[in-house]
Amino acid sequence: MLDHYDLTVSSDLANLARIADFVAGAALQLGLTEQQVFEVQMATDEACANVIQHAYGPGVPGELHVRCELAGGDFVVTIRDRGRPFDPRQVPPPDLTCPLEERQIGGLGLYFMGQLMDRVVFRSDPQTGNELKMYKRRSP
Amino acid sequence: MSEFPTREIGGVIIVEAEGRLDALVATPFGETLRQALERQARVVVDMAHVTYISSSCLRVLLMGVRLARREGGDLKLCCLSPRVRQIFALAGFDLVFQLCETRAKALASFAPAGGPEHLCASA
Numbered sequence: 001m002l003d004h005y006d007l008t009v010s011s012d013l014a015n016l017a018r019i020a021d022f023v024a025g026a027a028l029q030l031g032l033t034e035q036q037v038f039e040v041q042m043a044t045d046e047a048c049a050n051v052i053q054h055a056y057g058p059g060v061p062g063e064l065h066v067r068c069e070l071a072g073g074d075f076v077v078t079i080r081d082r083g084r085p086f087d088p089r090q091v092p093p094p095d096l097t098c099p100l101e102e103r104q105i106g107g108l109g110l111y112f113m114g115q116l117m118d119r120v121v122f123r124s125d126p127q128t129g130n131e132l133k134m135y136k137r138r139s140p
Numbered sequence: 141m142s143e144f145p146t147r148e149i150g151g152v153i154i155v156e157a158e159g160r161l162d163a164l165v166a167t168p169f170g171e172t173l174r175q176a177l178e179r180q181a182r183v184v185v186d187m188a189h190v191t192y193i194s195s196s197c198l199r200v201l202l203m204g205v206r207l208a209r210r211e212g213g214d215l216k217l218c219c220l221s222p223r224v225r226q227i228f229a230l231a232g233f234d235l236v237f238q239l240c241e242t243r244a245k246a247l248a249s250f251a252p253a254g255g256p257e258h259l260c261a262s263a
Binding site: 013014016017020038042045046049052053096097108109111112115116 | 160162163164192194195196198199223227230231232
């Protein structure tokens with residue numbers, strides 16, 4: 001069994017399905033339960049869609065690097081890109097209780113990531129680009 | 141990416157969604173719903189063959205249900221898998237949409253023209 005799994009794909013929404021399959025395979029190999037695999041897969045899908053649609057943007061070429069590994073007791077997904085930096089503090093969380101007509105349309109993907117993972121850490125560096133780490137505690 | 145098949149039964153349009161409803165298909169999915177809602181404000185999205193839905197397609201559904209209700213109709217969903225239902229609950233969308241167990245229940249919950257609307261039996 002490998003201790004980490006890497007995938008590099010171009011910034012294209014057509015690669016989201018491939019990323020989902022890759023993450024599911026790695027997460028199963030690294031001992032996550034079916035429910036955890038689903039949660040990690042979904043958080044990663046939202047994160048990568050954000051990179052492709054916002055960090056790079058439509059038609060802008062670039063790469064996404066996805067790594068899955070164990071660190072301590074956690075399963076960790078790391079997503080790296082060289083697109084525009086992202087500040088999650090600029091995105092207000094959605095209000096899930098407000099009436100339909102007032103529901104905000106944005107912010108849901110980021111909200112999912114926070115709900116599905118135990119810890120989500122964004123870092124932007126002008127030299128090395130953007131790095132997102134998402135942590136999932138493995139079931140004891 | 142092509143649009144999704146639709147059919148009309150008794151004044152209700154059924155959209156047959158399938159596969160992964162991720163950011164890649166949000167545009168064709170939105171276009172399918174927009175065209176359906178232009179013809180008829182009463183729409184059912186059959187989710188039987190949907191394995192996953194991301195925030196981008198949830199947004200498309202939210203815009204669709206707003207449009208449908210503004211026109212005096214509704215956009216309902218049927219046949220959600222437990223996983224997809226879980227995503228709806230996570231987003232609080234189980235409180236926004238009528239989620240019906242079967243296509244027949246979803247269709248039956250639309251009133252005949254002029255009659256009263258009623259909820260589909262809760263799934």
